[in-house]
Amino acid sequence: MARAGGEPPAPPPPGPGHDPRRAHPRGHVALRHPGPLPGGAGGPDPPRRDPRVRPGPDPVAGGLRGPRRAPRGAGARHGAAPRRALPRPRRRHGPGRRHGGRGCLLPAPGHDRLGGSVLAPGGGHPRPLLRPRLHWPGPHRRRGLPGGGDRDRSPRPHPPGHGPPPPVTDGPAHRILTDARVWTGVPGPDGDLPQAATPGRAIAIRDGRILAEGPASQVLSLRGPHTAIHPLEGRTVLPGFVDAHVHLLSGGLELFRVQLRGTRSPDDLVHRIRSRALQTPPGTWILGGGWDHHAWGGTLPTREWLDRAAPDHPVFLLRVDLHMGAANSRALALAGIDHETPDPPGGTLDRDPATGQPTGILREEALLPMAAVVPAPDDAQREAALMAAARHALSLGVTQVHDMGALQSPDESWASLDALRRLRSAGRLPLRVRAAVPLETRHRLARLVAREGRGDLRLGWGAVKGFVDGSLGAGTAWMEAPYSDEPTNRGAPSTDPAELARALLEAAELGLQPVVHAIGDRANAWLLETFSGVDPALRPRVEHAQHLGPESIRQAGARRAVLSVQPAHLLDDGQWVHRRLGPHRPRWAYPFRSLLDAGAVLAFGSDWTVAPMDPRVALAAAVCRVPGDPGQGAPGAAWNPAERISLPEALRAHAWGGAVAAGMEAHTGTIQAGKAADLAILDSDPFQVESHRLPTDVQVHLTFVDGAPVWRSDDVPEESLT
Template identity: 35%
Template sequence: MAITLFRNGTIWICASEPTESALLIHDGVIAALGDEALAMAAEHAETVEVDLDGGFLMPSFGDGHAHPMLGGLEYVGPAVRPCDSVEEIVAEVRKFAEANPDEEWIVGASYNGSLAENSLFDARWLDEAVPDRPVALRAWDYHTMWVNSVALERAGITPETPDPVIGEIPHREDGSVLGTLREWGAVDLVAAVMPERDEDVRVAALGTAADYYLARGVTWVQDAWVEPADLETYLTAAQRDALRIRFNLALYADPRHFDSQLAGFADARRRVEEAGSPLLTAHTVKFFADGIVENETGAMLTPYCTGLHEHGMTVWEGDSLAQAARRVDELGFQIHIHAIGDAAVRQALDAIEYAIESNGPRDRRPVVAHVQLVDDADLERFAKLGVIPCMQPLWAQMDALMTVLTVPRLGVERADKQYRMRSLDESGAPLALGSDWPVSSGAPLDGIATGISRRTSDGEPEGGWTPEEALTIERALGAYTAGVAEQAFAENDWGRLIPGASADLVWLAGDPRETPASQLPDVVVRATYLRGELGYSVTP
């Protein structure tokens, strides 16, 4: 590999270091900075020079919590995400079905759950578009599915079907099944009868995800929900040399099957290690502690305001989460727990604390993802236990999802305590950021724009919603780079532009530190590099 010199721009090392004016890479590794980089470049006639043209070079971003397989597969089905009404969704499904008459099932994602009252969508609306084939659409929260009547029939869901464990089947007033399925216990009833995607389609979806991320400056992603079929796809992609960015797999722990899963986790990790891909690891096990606020399945210490559910849903009853966390911790896995409500966050912290007390000290870096609500009594526990809060800054805004679905369920006082990123950061917790793509945009600059302003893309509210929880731009950049690298046990490999680190870089057209928050999403990603190799570029 040629020696490459980057110059004529601002080179941002990390949040705690001064910027530099030049950077040299050799064989995919950062070799020198500043004057030393210029001197070394002058000694090598074969040096390739990249003129940054006044731009901003920084460590590439990591995404601490996402679902790349699901994101890639969204591009395979009907394009319902941009739709702004139920009517538009139905029209898009009809259009896709007519263009694909040989598709046995119409499968897509991810529709806007705030477009129907209480996020309840009727099967009969989809029947208008496709009456003769099953249709299954995921909501953008990926905790909810909307299906037509044929899909309900294929799944054997009738008015007499009881709510499954970890799931809910809403009914109409006359007792008939509505067509909305909440949480994976219910969703699995339909998923179990859906045909498997072709493996080539699934591998291509990972390629689509890689293209998406590279265009946004991201080179490492935590896949936060990996089931056995997903593992096989990742291994196939690794065998075909088709990954193109770094992935760490979080193997999904299901309380319904956990005892039988445990040995499989260790086997999956072994198989990934034996595959020998430098872009693929499987260090992590993923737990769900609860659901989501929009479905009133997020677990709360005090009741919801609207009365659909009282305290939400607890996925792992009693001390079962603590016992499961202890067992995966014994195997040396990193714990990664989805926790939305304050009761779920407390249960997650309790489980991690129990694993630490049971198994003794080691470098474990447990993660609690989302942390939408955290009780005051639990705020300091993150730093004390060394727990990484992996948060989604894009969610900290008063958008339709918040105003239509979330605030009415929580009440204003409790809603104003959501996404306490700055409080956690200032408490000493090792903050990392992520997107949860495709639940929401996977572009770090979109998330950072909201995280530092607490405003919508329209600039509302003026001054920001709960502005005391806004991050500074330096901390947001750091949490999306070095913070995620720490989560990945990779702080010496990437996340900072230091000699000896992998040359995982993103070149931005402008300096985000000097860009108004509202304009950050428009900052052009000029190029993204992984190990010094150009993964994405755009012509200036």
């Protein structure tokens, strides 16, 4: 749990007269990075493009709002939501028509296809590039992109991420993917997103980057005597998915632990623990997570349940949101928790009202004593878990993840980053990772950046993760009004707001990107106001942003805020949120349509392992908004249907939006000449599948990172990719 405070300040940057807090005319802090950054020297020339193939317009030049909607009366839109009287900028976000909506029944989350093979990681930069001139590529003719656009804006500090891509070297393509349906994600000249994948296309790749995308007859002219030609037989190519919020090490470890997601009764939970206990030597820890007590009526697990299931083992099980855990008596004893143990600041030990004994439920910072006694994995186990997590991501077409680190242990977050750096140095990291560390260790991160830079395009760091509040399910989300089922509780900030604000502004002064968890409507309102003191070029991020009032939505749009959201969470919350918040407040839960209309940027992610790391689930959830498992809804039975978005908008949020959140949109997020060839190749066209069937009817066929195939389904012969 990240808390403000921590280590002594980093030494000031060298140089006479250096002042990192140069006053910004609009009240922001204009910042200099505390150390050298990776990239090319002096700002490279634009990527070389073949004149025979038109790559399409620059998606960045389109601003953060994306395409315009069609005018009123422009025809019916499939699944379109009614317009509302929220303030909007002059340009409206949304395509001319929407995909999905009718009959959107979402299959069970967790359709994780783990079959297939991870291929040897390829492509990537063999070493960090040196000292780039970081800037936004191209002129910004539209308002909205932090750091560019308006003539009255002063120069901004460098954004997180990396500068323009290096030019593609002269010569023929190394690889051409042909006979493909391609959705580039690049808005057209009118600002509208493509409404379908285009058949008969090809993609040429050289040096790990896209040399050209266009009609196959034109792109094939770029082949040479040694070019590998790969017919895709009409399969669909998308930009590689970006998961903007995962807990990579925790998720990898969970793949080897007890899986409790989907338990529907206390007996089911006890049975799963008992089954694992029969396979585990006595005295060995049994760890797992994913349970949700709302799935069986709201009764929380107790230590007695777990004692019956595993009397000879310490047991600790995290709730699905990672903000609450259940422990048995052996685990509580090892952590030194008994009836005399006081509640820690920012945490709660649930107690039996009759005896005062702990029930086994630990909330928020009360989890820390348990985290301190659970055996930590060693370096080899961490690397194995991270590789398993990477394999899992690649099997789902995810080519870039934003790792939020460990929730309960700052040291474990840094151990995870160290393991990722070892994998990168050994050439074994097969996907892109942007890693965050806890806010309380901001000075340690600033020293690392000053000493070694911010990584490279495969693995980067420079963000700090903080928390405003907890979770709605645990009753710790900070709300404006009390919970309907707990009239004396409205949640609370997990850190003193004044201390947290100081820490966030200090991190910004160090040139670090603030990445902050906020769930409740009061938490989001507070955070957006606090971010008004942070220069937008640092891309301060609101993580989760689940409950926002109309005024917060307006502010998020006016500031072009980056909101990292997880659509799969609404599938669970929608089943019980009205019990917690009453009939009216859920109207503003997960307000994706309103946020896009207001002008905010959505970066989709999963929060894995809290929810499945499956972009198909997220896409279906955002387009359909039908909570629960298949068969539990009826056609059109959506939760807040006015907040549905189109499939093109959802795809954009799951690729380009995530790239923007990491300052990587010059390199990833769209299929465009000069960008990295990070591609998800699907066996079916998602635009020709009913949206609620995306998780079952669309499978990943191939995944490319830096132009190299890093994952293939079982039906793809390895020799066909050489």
